[in-house]
Amino acid sequence: MWAATxxxxxNLSEHSERDRFEQTVLPHLDAAYNLARWLTRDDQDAxxxxxxxxxxxxxxxxxxxxxxSRAWLLTIVRHTCxxxxxxxxxxxxxxxxxxxxxxESVANPEEVLLDSVDQQSLRKALEELPVEFREVIxxxxxxxxxxxxxxVVAGLSLGTxxxxxxxxxKRLQQSLARLAVKEA
Amino acid sequence: MNCQETQNLxxxxxxxxxxxxxxxxxxxxxxxCQACSQTxxxxxxxxxxxxxxxxxxxxxxxxxxxxxxxxxxxxQARTMPRAMSWRWVGVMASLALIVILTWNxxxxxxxxxxxxxxxxxxxxxxxxxxMPNHLVDVxxxxxxTVKPWFDGKLDFSPPVQDLASAGFPLVGxxxxxxxxxxxxxxxxxxxxHFINVFIWPSPGSPNTNVVAGMRQGYYLAHxxxxxxxxxxxxxxxxxxxxxxxxxxxSQVTPPPSP
Numbered sequence: 001m002w003a004a005t006x007x008x009x010x011n012l013s014e015h016s017e018r019d020r021f022e023q024t025v026l027p028h029l030d031a032a033y034n035l036a037r038w039l040t041r042d043d044q045d046a047x048x049x050x051x052x053x054x055x056x057x058x059x060x061x062x063x064x065x066x067x068x069s070r071a072w073l074l075t076i077v078r079h080t081c082x083x084x085x086x087x088x089x090x091x092x093x094x095x096x097x098x099x100x101x102x103x104e105s106v107a108n109p110e111e112v113l114l115d116s117v118d119q120q121s122l123r124k125a126l127e128e129l130p131v132e133f134r135e136v137i138x139x140x141x142x143x144x145x146x147x148x149x150x151x152v153v154a155g156l157s158l159g160t161x162x163x164x165x166x167x168x169x170k171r172l173q174q175s176l177a178r179l180a181v182k183e184a
Numbered sequence: 185m186n187c188q189e190t191q192n193l194x195x196x197x198x199x200x201x202x203x204x205x206x207x208x209x210x211x212x213x214x215x216x217c218q219a220c221s222q223t224x225x226x227x228x229x230x231x232x233x234x235x236x237x238x239x240x241x242x243x244x245x246x247x248x249x250x251x252x253x254x255x256x257x258x259x260q261a262r263t264m265p266r267a268m269s270w271r272w273v274g275v276m277a278s279l280a281l282i283v284i285l286t287w288n289x290x291x292x293x294x295x296x297x298x299x300x301x302x303x304x305x306x307x308x309x310x311x312x313x314x315m316p317n318h319l320v321d322v323x324x325x326x327x328x329t330v331k332p333w334f335d336g337k338l339d340f341s342p343p344v345q346d347l348a349s350a351g352f353p354l355v356g357x358x359x360x361x362x363x364x365x366x367x368x369x370x371x372x373x374x375x376x377h378f379i380n381v382f383i384w385p386s387p388g389s390p391n392t393n394v395v396a397g398m399r400q401g402y403y404l405a406h407x408x409x410x411x412x413x414x415x416x417x418x419x420x421x422x423x424x425x426x427x428x429x430x431x432x433x434s435q436v437t438p439p440p441s442p
Contacts, residue, residue, distance in 0.1 A: 016422055018259055026248065033243035047247050054251045055258060117233040126238055140199065141234040147201050166195045173230055 017061060025057045028070045031143055032077045038138045039081040041127055045088075053080040071145070074153045078135065085131065092131055117176055125175040133168035140165055185209045190220045198227050273395075274300045299395070299406065302415065305362050306406075307399050310380045310417040313358065313369065319378065320356030320371050330357040334368050342368035342383040343412065350431050352379065362415070372428070379418040379428055386413040394429055405429045 032053060037046035053076045057064075064072055085093055126134060139145045139153060147161045156164065190213045196202050197210045214221045277298070313319050322333040331344040337359055346354040352372045360369040360382060367384040389408045396405040403425045406415045416432060418425050 018255060021255055026251075029243040029248055029251070030240075033247065034241045037241035043244075046241070047244070047250070050243065050247060051251055051254065055254055058255050058258060117237060119237040119239075122233055122237045123239065126234070137234065141231060142238060142240050147196070147199065162196055162201070165199070169195070169227060169230055172234075173226060176230075 017058075020061055021058050024061065024064065024069045025054055025073055028073045029054075031070055032073055034142060035074055035077050035135070035138060036081055038126070038134060038142075039078070039131055040084065045084070049080050049084050050077060052084075053077040056080065068149065068152070071149045071152045074139070074143070074145075075155075078153055121176060121179040125172055125179060128175060129168060129171060133164065133171060136161065136164050137168050137172070185213045187213075187217060187220055190214070190217070191223065194220070194224055194227065198224070198231065274298075302363055302406070303397065303399050303404055306380075306382055306404060306415045306417050307402050309360050309362060309369070309382065310402060313360075313371070313380055314378060319358065321358045323356040325354045325356075327354065330354065330370070333357055334359075338366055338368055340368075340385045340412075342370070343410070344370060345432075347372060347428070347431050350427070352428050352431065374420055374424060374428070377418060377420040379416060379420060379425070381432060382415040382417075383412055385411060387411055389413070394433060396426075396429070407433055409433060 029050070032050050033046055036049045036053070037043065040046045040049060053073070057073055057076050060076070082093070126137065129137065135154060136150055139150045145153065147158050150156065150161045150165075151158055154161070190210055193202060193206065193210060197207060202210070214224055322330055324330050324333075325346055325348060327344040327346050331341065334342060334344075334357060344354070344357070348354065352374050355371040355373045355378070358369040358371065360367050362382050363384065365384060367382050370381040370383065372379040372381065386408055389411065391410070392408045394405050394407045396403065398404065402417050402419055403422060404415065404417050405425070406413065407429075408414070414432070416425075416429055418428075420428070
């Protein structure tokens with residue numbers, strides 16, 4: 001029998017732990033960076049956050065019991081981003097009232113048909129979204145996560161994921177409309 | 185389905201999160217409702233705009249290198265205290281020994297940190313054996329050649345088995361000197377890697393489970409079985425070494441009773 005002695009386990013698993021890290025975490029590095037980059041809106045900050053998140057992931061690897069490794073890593077990246085924002089840009093984490101900021105019940109006349117949105121305006125509109133809205137849009141549209149996965153990553157119920165996406169999209173449309181008017 | 189319900193579910197519909205029945209109900213409503221249909225088109229257009237127009241930031245190559253470097257550092261830093269645990273076991277063993285010796289002075293037992301000293305010797309012997317022309321004294325994959333070769337050279341007959349069927353062919357045997365006595369060294373091969381198994385008698389010792397560890401990048405394991413002490417050492421990877429040790433340990437047959 002292979003005895004799981006204190007030193008046997010520790011020393012022998014050093015290499016396999018690194019292998020596991022390479023297999024579990026590194027394949028999702030782009031996803032991690034993309035999320036961090038959109039949340040911090042800065043190349044260097046995103047790199048720092050992702051590096052720290054990956055080190056945390058390495059430390060917590062023993063606790064990861066398989067399954068969706070991308071959602072697992074993104075959860076850590078998101079958490080690291082929020083901690084970083086809290087420390088460096090607290091003003092960006094202004095909380096908003098979920099109830100007051102409700103979904104419009106009927107089609108909104110402000111909404112314009114987005115036949116052609118120029119990329120500059122789109123990026124600006126996305127970056128100006130409050131971070132809670134920005135993250136659900138990035139996770140849904142760029143990362144293609146399901147509501148369930150977004151719920152895991154952002155710690156939200158399915159219902160909240162849906163309503164937050166709805167509000168995020170509405171806000172985006174409004175600010176794109178504003179930007180279009182400004183340009184015209 | 186009315187407008188209110190449709191507006192409430194339109195995002196879930198857009199995101200493919202609705203079941204078939206609800207989706208069909210929404211589609212039916214959209215066909216007959218200009219306003220809701222417009223909302224749906226707007227959301228669709230927005231989605232296309234984001235997917236096609238918003239940049240996806242790919243991780244720069246240097247970030248991957250940075251992460252790998254810091255993970256290596258962390259993992260080495262974590263290994264340090266674990267490397268100490270060989271000594272820790274020595275400390276535990278010596279504490280146990282003090283207790284035992286106090287209670288039973290009549291019993292002569294080995295000195296503390298024996299396993300640490302042995303591990304050192306075993307790794308040294310392994311490294312020496314890998315130097316040119318040091319690996320084996322008798323070259324044979326046949327256990328019936330290797331085992332008798334030790335006759336007359338050692339005061340015991342080591343159990344010798346070929347594990348070729350499991351991917352660890354016996355390469356041969358060698359006389360070595362460990363723990364202040366001549367011992368049998370069996371050499372096994374696995375692809376380009378060699379495994380040294382050192383065997384010597386430890387009469388009266390009870391069978392023990394495998395204790396494993398690492399030293400200078402080599403994996404080590406030792407156990408006692410059928411009155412013999414076994415030390416295995418290799419540069420093989422961990423999982424294959426574990427497999428080997430399991431085999432080597434399970435196939436030892438107790439010596440025939442006199």
